[in-house]
Amino acid sequence: MYGLRPTTLRITKQGIMGIQxxxxxxxxxxxxxxxxxxxxxxxxxxxxxxxxxxxxxxxxPIPWRSIALTSHRLTVAVMWDDLVVHPHPPVTRALRExxxxxxNSAIRIVDWQPIDHLxxxxxxxxxxxxxxxxxxxxxxxxANEQLLPxxxxxxxxxxxxxxxxxxxxxxxxxxxxxxxxxxRTWNEREASF
Numbered sequence: 001m002y003g004l005r006p007t008t009l010r011i012t013k014q015g016i017m018g019i020q021x022x023x024x025x026x027x028x029x030x031x032x033x034x035x036x037x038x039x040x041x042x043x044x045x046x047x048x049x050x051x052x053x054x055x056x057x058x059x060x061p062i063p064w065r066s067i068a069l070t071s072h073r074l075t076v077a078v079m080w081d082d083l084v085v086h087p088h089p090p091v092t093r094a095l096r097e098x099x100x101x102x103x104n105s106a107i108r109i110v111d112w113q114p115i116d117h118l119x120x121x122x123x124x125x126x127x128x129x130x131x132x133x134x135x136x137x138x139x140x141x142x143a144n145e146q147l148l149p150x151x152x153x154x155x156x157x158x159x160x161x162x163x164x165x166x167x168x169x170x171x172x173x174x175x176x177x178x179x180x181x182x183x184r185t186w187n188e189r190e191a192s193f
Contacts, residue, residue, distance in 0.1 A: 001035065126161075
């Protein structure tokens with residue numbers, strides 16, 4: 001199974017129904033799941049060849065491009081644990097197997113140390129449900145659906161609460177500060193690889 005999470009604002013969400021429409025705190029994306037990598041390529045090329053940015057002005061107008069890897073050696077950074085959510089042994093095993101396949105394909109592997117992912121967790125858990133999860137709870141109640149344990153857990157995180165626009169602006173500013181700091185560290189580390 002292959003999947004692609006495209007860059008935000010590449011694939012239109014027009015015609016797709018979802019909760020929290022209009023939300024700007026965490027932008028969702030649409031991307032394909034497929035049995036073959038070639039199908040992902042076909043999906044992305046087909047969609048982007050239609051120039052969806054002409055009918056959805058929120059999209060970034062970047063056509064699909066095929067690239068050929070050069071002789072420059074590809075490097076993949078691997079984060080074994082973000083120190084917030086610890087992977088279960090089968091996930092770690094799958095990661096080790098994947099890394100071995102990458103190494104056998106002459107891809108260089110480097111370990112990636114997390115950059116204050118607890119701060120990231122506090123920000124994202126607040127930004128996902130800035131309405132206190134009221135809309136989600138209402139939809140589940142209307143469908144007579146019971147909360148599953150993990151859904152109940154996420155809805156009841158300390159940072160999940162109804163927020164004002166001022167609160168949201170502060171959270172989004174904190175998110176951008178965090179993202180910028182992460183990007184700076186990423187670029188600094190990349191220079192040392």
